[in-house]
Amino acid sequence: MKIQLFTIAIAALTLYGCGTTQNKEIMNGDNTNDEKTITETKWVLETLEGKKIDTPKSGEEISFTMDAKENRISGYSGCNRFFGNFKLEDGNRINFSALGATKMACPDKAFNESEFLEIFGLADNYTITGNILSLNVGKRAPLATFRKLENKSETITEKYWKLKTLEGQNVVMSKNQAKEIYFMLKTDDNRVTGFAGCNTMMGSYTLEEGNRIRFSQMATTLMACPDVNVNEAEFLKIFELADNYTINGDTLSLNVGRRAPLAVFEAVYF
Structure with a gap:
């Protein structure tokens, strides 16, 4: 009888362990696809701190791309080119570092480049819904949202x-x-x-x-x-x-x- 009870207990623990693993996968999400989706893709700025952003007068869209091989980010911030490094972690965590930019003079001050570049220093996670990427800090409203753009x-x-x-x-x-x-x-x-x-x-x-x-x-x-x-x-x-x-x-x-x-x-x- 004791042997039977022991066997049942082991089976229960095994089922619980499997269930726990599955629940963790559901809670954390399998972000493998998201990691593949966020890199090697051009992301065009849609909103910044909740405000809709129009294409600059230069005609070039504010955007960035992430290179998975080199862990490098590069993009255009309205007047200047910017570049730096990034790191992806489990749970759609993201960190940007060593961000730099060119030093071109920008007479058109309609768009605040500094405010835009600041989001990369603040962001610590991201979400992807369809073709929209959100860079976030904690659980607050998105710092910025971007639209996926196919390679032109x-x-x-x-x-x-x-x-x-x-x-x-x-x-x-x-x-x-x-x-x-x-x-x-x-x-x-x-x-x-x-x-x-x-x-x-x-x-x-x-x-x-x-x-x-x-x-x-x-x-x-x-x-x-x-x-x-x-x-x-x-x-x-x-x-x-x-x-x-x-x-x-x-x-x-x-x-x-x-x-x-x-x-x-x-x-x-x-």
Whole structure:
């Protein structure tokens, strides 16, 4: 009888232990998926201390991305680029440290960068609901909320971009021009291909966080086209100057800094 009671007791403890483990998993939550979701994703600022935030006049959204391999955070705070380290722990705990930023002058004071960057020093946990990320401190209302944004590199690449305006002037195709001026960014080997009005062009490109873009090793064929009314040198110059881009639907602008677009292109589908 004692042996039977002992066996029952062991079984009860085993069931209790399993139940306790399951309850802990439910209470703590399996945040493996959240950890994978929060990193390698671009998060665009939606609200700060409960206030809705609009896109800055620069046209670039306030955002950040977290690199899981290096435990590095990088982003754009309205005027300056910022960067630092982060650490993820069980229970959706998060800690940001060694945060730094560039020192560009920002004449537009509509957005308080210091107030935004301060949230990374305060935040100690996060929650993800659908496509919305909240950075929190304790159990109080979110310090800031962010919207998940898909990687835009897939939007700008593998598209036929037809030139619409160059330095603010509309571009009209000449009657004897072989084809319209355009370029494409090919994902294989990060190649640039296109047509500059008379000559075929080629080169390389790199895309970085914050809609940054760099063109290099740009070259063209050496055909002479005396009858074509197009300034190829002026068009090719934009690839030397451009350091960022903005995209709105099927319209792409290549820019340098925060000035007016160097050139505007329209996506053409065949």
